[in-house]
Amino acid sequence: MSCLGERLTALVDGELGHEERDRALAHLARCERCRTEADALRRLKGRLRGLADLPLIDGDEPLPSGDLMSRLRAMGAGTGTGPGTGPGEGAPGEGVPGVNAPGEGVVPPTGRPSPVRSPLLRHGGPRERSPLASRPRDNRPAGRAAVSRSAGRGAGLGAGGVLAHRAPRRRYLAVGAATLFLGLGTASYVAGGEREAPTVTPAFDRFAVEHALTSGDVPLTDPVNEDIPVQVSPEP
Amino acid sequence: MTFGTAHGGRRGALVAGGIVGSLALAAALAGDACASRRLRSDPEALRLLQAAAEAARQVPYEGMQFLTTWGGDGAKTSLVKVAHTPGEGTHFTPEAPSRGAPPPVPRTATPPGTATIMAAGRTFHPDASAIRGALTGFTMEMLALLTRNYSVVRAADADVCGRRARVIEARRPDGTAAGRFWLDTETGLMLHRELIDDAGQAVAVTGFREVRITSPGGGEPIHLRGGRSMGESTPELPSASAALPWQDQLAADEISALRDRGWRMPQELPGRLALHDARRSTPKADDSTVHLSYSDGLAAVSVFVQRGGLDERRFAGWQRTQSNGRTVFRRDSLQRWAVWSGDGYVYTVLTDAPAGTADSVIKAFPDGGTRFWGRLGRGMRRLGSWANPFG
Structure with missing residues (x-):
């Protein structure tokens, strides 16, 4: 077990905040045990990623859609960047000494360069790869992903982040519009129900006189008022 | 540019011509329909109906009016005593009906089982009221509706209520009678009004059962040919509430x-x-x-x-x-x-x-x-x- 515990995994996943990440990196710089463990974790993730990246490496499959690509870019930007460490701004000294060399991948124990690069370094090397290849799919629990995204937002996003958030924004807009439509429809249907109106009884006698006066007949009272048990309401 | 303007002008002229043509066609059709109905109406008949409204205001009269309707369970009649004073209005007083015989109404068929019903409540209808219709004549609106939907013509004169009357008939487009009016020959007062259904059966009749034309001052009655006498003077009437429609x-x-x-x-x-x-x-x-x-x-x-x-x-x-x-x-x-x-x-x-x-x-x-x-x-x-x- 490393000294950093869960934070080491978060560091490898790029989920730590700026300050915490700095502290973790500083710790790795002086702790061999944690460095080793971090390397092991990165190798493991690299292998898993390599399995998922095979079609891309072959180049036979078409690239994902632009929307997906932008989202993937946003993950990389949101999780691995901070003030002054945006894409392309990574200083060589930011790499973990002994772990990641500028422009190189993580060196596995076998000595063969891993096809996986750290998000921190992917823009610095001469063989820059697709961001898809340099970043695992976000298959983490939604809670952690959300936390990491919010942390990225809190730290400030670059242009990639802005682009990346347009798609969710559209989705939110669509969901919001649908919710509004359904809500209004439901509310209208409920409000359009039979109103609890007070019970009234037509003033038949007055109606008969009114009908006679407007139709020009003599004002006769219709016997409907006299022989049925209907209470006649007072005249208005 | 010139071509575009000319093309646009032609298209505009076509659209305008089409609209004008459609409107002209619609107006011609509507005009024909209305005109054919109005042309079939007898101007003299329309004049008599209009004059009935004036007669109802100017002629002093008293008598008994009735309304008889025919339904599935026979005829029902309601009676009311009326007394009109020109310049004032008309008093309506409930009157005990004469049971048994239905009112002397010309009718093509009378279902059995007639019943007579009393009116209730004494009311007064002032002449100043704008509401006119039926026995008191026609408003211009009602007359317009009548001529729009029916052909109004004169029919053979008849005797009704013991008085000579001119008969006006409202006919449907197929020529069948939908309503008849009996107008007093000497005063122009409407004496009877009849509503007829598609089968030629009277469904509602209203009018005078008895009528007497009085002098304007309420003195000696004016005896007209065939008129029934109901007394030498108008009886004193108790006070009555004004019968006015909602204002x-x-x-x-x-x-x-x-x-x-x-x-x-x-x-x-x-x-x-x-x-x-x-x-x-x-x-x-x-x-x-x-x-x-x-x-x-x-x-x-x-x-x-x-x-x-x-x-x-x-x-x-x-x-x-x-x-x-x-x-x-x-x-x-x-x-x-x-x-x-x-x-x-x-x-x-x-x-x-x-x-x-x-x-x-x-x-x-x-x-x-x-x-x-x-x-x-x-x-x-x-x-x-x-x-x-x-x-």
Whole structure:
């Protein structure tokens, strides 16, 4: 077990905040045990990623859609960047000494360069790869992903982040519009129900006189008022 | 550029020509239809009907008036004593009916089992009232509806109520009689009015059972040929309440405003019935009753609309029927009644028109109650009115 515990995994996943990440990196710089463990974790993730990246490496499959690509870019930007460490701004000294060399991948124990690069370094090397290849799919629990995204937002996003958030924004807009439509429809249907109106009884006698006066007949009272048990309401 | 302008000009001319042509065709068709009906009307007959309104104001008379209607369970008659003083108005006093024999009404067929019914309550109708119709003549609106829907012609003179009368007939486009009027030859007063259904049967007759033309000062009666004498002078009448219709007559914009608020007030009903008068019992009150008067020039249909629901238990003795998915309580008494509720409103239809007309009116009246889209639209209107700070 490393000294950093869960934070080491978060560091490898790029989920730590700026300050915490700095502290973790500083710790790795002086702790061999944690460095080793971090390397092991990165190798493991690299292998898993390599399995998922095979079609891309072959180049036979078409690239994902632009929307997906932008989202993937946003993950990389949101999780691995901070003030002054945006894409392309990574200083060589930011790499973990002994772990990641500028422009190189993580060196596995076998000595063969891993096809996986750290998000921190992917823009610095001469063989820059697709961001898809340099970043695992976000298959983490939604809670952690959300936390990491919010942390990225809190730290400030670059242009990639802005682009990346347009798609969710559209989705939110669509969901919001649908919710509004359904809500209004439901509310209208409920409000359009039979109103609890007070019970009234037509003033038949007055109606008969009114009908006679407007139709020009003599004002006769219709016997409907006299022989049925209907209470006649007072005249208005 | 020149080509474009010329092309645009041609297209505009074509569109304008098409619109003008359509309007001309529509006007020609409508004009022909109206003109053919009006041309078939006898101007002399129309003049007599118009003069009946003036005669009703200027001729002093007294007598007994009746209203007889024929329904499925026989004829029913209501009687009332009338006395008119020019410049003042007409007193209506309930009168004990003479039982047994029906009024001397010319009728093609009389169903058995007639019953006579008394009117109740003494009332006074001032001459200053703007309401005129039927026995007191025709308003211009009613006359316009009559000539629009029927051909008004003279028929052979006849004797009615012991007096010589000119007979005016309103005929349908197929030539059958839909109504008849008997106008006193000497005074122009309308003595009888008859409404006839499609089968040629009289369904409602109103008029004088007895009439006497009095002197303007209330002195010696004017004895006319064939007139019945009812006494030497007009008896002193007790005080009476003025019989006036509701005074809040609704203008077109007020009707539109009520429609926007959910009140259902169709402009037209089946049978060429047109809305010609709308009144409200209490001005601008939500609990008021709106009286909608429809007519085709002959038959009169009143629809009373008020907010609320019906306590159906109180309609014992009424015929319970279903129409368009709603429960309608009907009763054929002296006149035809139909009552139903829906959409938070109670509708009461009252008419002396034939049963078929009453049925079609009930069916044609928009329900707006139970259907999905109707309920949705009603709800949206309500939500809008709740959200409107000026509503």
